[in-house]
Amino acid sequence: MRQSQAFLHTLRDDPSDAEVVSHRLLARAGFIQKLAAGVYSYAPAMTRVLQRVSQIVREEMNRAGAQEVLLPILQPKEIWEESGRWERYQKGGQLFSLTDHKGAEMCLVPTAEEAVTTLVKRSIASYRQLPVNLYQIHTKFRDEIRPRFGLMRGREFIMKDAYSFDADEAGLRESYAKMRVAYQRIFERCGLKFTIVQADAGAIGGSTTEEFMVNADTGEDTILVCDGCNYAANVEKAESKLPAGETGGEPKPMHLEATPGDKSCEQLSKRFSLAVSRMIKTVLFRAVYAEREETVAVLMRGDLDVNEVKVANALGALAVDLADDVRVRAATGAEPGFAGPVGIKPGVKVLGDLSIQGMTNFLCGANKTDYHLLDVNFGRDVAMPEVRDLRKSKGGEGCPKCASGKLGETRGIEVGHIFQLGTKYSKAMSALFADDQQVQKPFVMGCYGIGVSRVAAAAVEQNHDKDGIVWPAPIAPWQVHVICVNPEDASQREAAERCERELEAAGFDVLHDDRVKVSPGVKFKDADLVGLPVRVVAGRDAKDGVVELKVRRTGAMAKVKLDAVTAEVKARLGA
RNA sequence: CGGGGCGUGGCUCAGCUUGGCUAGAGCGCAGCGUUCGGGACGCUGAGGUCGGAGGUUCAAAUCCUCUCGCCCCGACCA
Structure with missing residues (x-):
């Protein structure tokens, strides 16, 4: 991609309303633009990031046996009354509801249990057709009481939601375990450092539930992690050994x-x-x-x-x-x-x-x-x-699970949440199948969410420096930034073009800054801001067939002969 | 929901207290020239219903009322 043609417009100043790093940098680097509180337009660079995250999600979900669908995000009130969530979500003030021209009430959905349950119950009648796991990557809506932190807590966002349907609890546990593995693979592949924590089911319902937390000081969630064993929990759920208190002695008169x-x-x-x-x-x-x-x-x-x-x-x-x-x-x-x-x-x-x-x-x-x-x-x-147990556990208290561990308190960004739902929705919505004895039973369901747009924001929270974003290579909008310092110099221009051509032929996504009459300082500053993992600079050494290769994260720089560029870039990207 | 703050070119902001000429700056954008390895410089230029409505006034970005939008803090651990 030639940068002179790209719809990529960086800002010289920080936007005044950006509070957190990810919001500030994504806005400043021209990835997102706010249209209303908690509602953002995604520019091409952002769209590429979202597509990369989505692709990883898709591959791992498919590998785990799930199948992709697209469910309506505009839904009728009826199915929400069936599940009993209409009133509850409206009361909570988080449901976007609207009325159509003939007065029928509808909503823009925050999750799709009702729609997917309806889809499945009309299609599946026998245990022999189970299990199934359906997922979608789609826009979701929540009328947040207070949207904030840019993409982190928006009113409109992109989410991958998956729903498993099993014949019994054992099947559900198996489906859940598969998703848990898939989620680990997904976040590892995205290049994120994360912690899996026990969680509270909240409004969705269900029993066993775990959250995938990207480790970040700016996270909205507090998590407690044992230093001695694998216990980790959201503070909402966390238990701990009761700290000793002073004793009161023999009863005295009140x-x-x-x-x-x-x-x-x-x-x-x-x-x-x-x-x-x-x-x-x-x-x-x-x-x-x-x-x-x-x-x-x-x-x-x-x-x-x-x-x-x-x-x-x-x-x-x-x-x-x-x-x-x-x-x-x-x-x-x-x-x-x-x-x-x-x-x-x-x-x-x-x-x-x-x-x-x-x-x-x-x-x-x-x-x-x-x-x-x-x-x-x-x-x-x-x-x-x-x-x-009604106590809020704190860092420094003893681990509830092992003998000597102490809980450490850190913060995280919730990017994934998996639930063993059970029969809450299938019972409420009469979603039944026949078992091998011809007994009608409700599906045993699980649901599994990943905040795709939030993953992108969390990646920035976790990967940035004073100059800008430092994209993990797997989700970077482009892997390589070729910078032609002065395209009016023939040797520089030719070197840059050759790099672009050969790197693209080798399968890399390349952004080539070929802008004319833009000073080198501006190009370098923009490149730092946009944060592609590897930079190839065609500058004053181009006449000798040499370019510079720089790794965004470490700043490590090397002079490389043009013939070796593709191999050297491969080495740096671990490809 | 409660409290506070802010809305002035694409972006960041000044001007408002104390009403008064064609509404300003920097960045960005366009043209010309000089520059050319870390956000260069000069000149010229385009671009604004001062969030919206109503009111006060000879006169409103500025004062008043209403309204819309946005941001922040809080939602009281007794």
Whole structure:
């Protein structure tokens, strides 16, 4: 490709609205352009990257036995009501819905369980036709509460979604295992460093589920990884050994103490010279269910934090969020900051974290403004609530799986997510097949997503330097950047053209900067920004049949005879 | 949803407080010339309903109201 002809327009300045590196560099290098919040146009260079990622995805999905389809992204409300997701997703405010000219409601879909289940149930009637795994690479829509970080959290994005249908759980586990392997191969082939973590199923549903996280400090997800074994989990899901707290000793009489203005454990710790782990904080939530809401009080040892996802799962709620002041006052009869289990209003559901077991003589809120209770004891002063693991694990805590490992806390970008769905959708949508006894059974499903556009952004997050992008070779828009320093010099022009011709003949995608009257500095700066893995510079040595070869990532530079260019480029690309 | 900020050529921004001549700069773009290995220089030039609507005024980019869009922060761990 001749750069003089290419639709590739770099920007001299950083776009003012770009916050994260990938957004800034992709916009500046002319790969993407914003059209609306969370909605981007992909220029040719970006399209090439997406095609490369897609091609890798396609090859590995096909290798794993999946078959490609294209499902509608504009879908009728009916099938979403069948699965029960219409109301839930609309309530969550993340579903783009619209009304057609005759008043029928439709939506732009975030995932395609309904459509694929419909497709399969009308086609497959027998266990003998199973298993099947169908996938597509298609645009998806989510009306994000707050789109941000460029391609990282867009409202429109490209996703590969796959759906497996098996006759039983064992088949599902097999399909899932195949996908897991395929995903590992995909991200390895994309040249990304990633971690597989246990995850929470969230709105999609299902049991076993793992996420593929690209390691990046700017990631939106926090992950905990054991340094001693292979345990790794998203913080939403992570467990850990309970850190030791101070013991309270033999029960003493409970007493009420004035604590004007002390709303935090730290303030109380100071006032009473009491370890924070001797306190129980009572965190009030609003739990939302399909048909109702309730107030829930979670009792947590003072030095630990509540994991809201675990609370929602323990309750079977659609969502939980922190109670607002009105709800807090209704539940406690006091201003926020003084909630406690003793004397909390009836109707408030109380749940305890495992950490409160065995605590004695603890401090907690008195449900009375400016008062706390000291030396409170379960059984005597207040009933022991049902306890569950509701704690948010943190880096530095002990691994839940092995004896001596410690959890490290890092961040990641979720680029893939695989689920063992089970029969949630097939049951709801009456997607049935006959088994060998002619018994009608629901398909056992799995679903598997990869954020294709997010993979490209994550690759930039993970691979860049101060000068620009450093594309991993397998997903670079072109592998080689031939730069003709001065095309008006015949020897330079001929050398560059020869390199382009021979490299393309050898199967490489080449971008040839043949622009006339563009200064060398501009060409080099642009090349750094665009970030192709190998650069071939035809410059002042061209008259002697010599060009320079430079590796973008390392900066390593070598002078190479024209005859050897193809071989040398091959060596550097590992091809 | 709450709070804050911003909308002025393709991009980055100044001008607005205190209303007043043909609305500015840099970059980019076009032409000419000089340059030619890390975002060169000179000259000439094109390009703007100042987000939109309404209002105040002799006069509005500037003041007021409404509206649309975009960005950031937050959603209170008691």
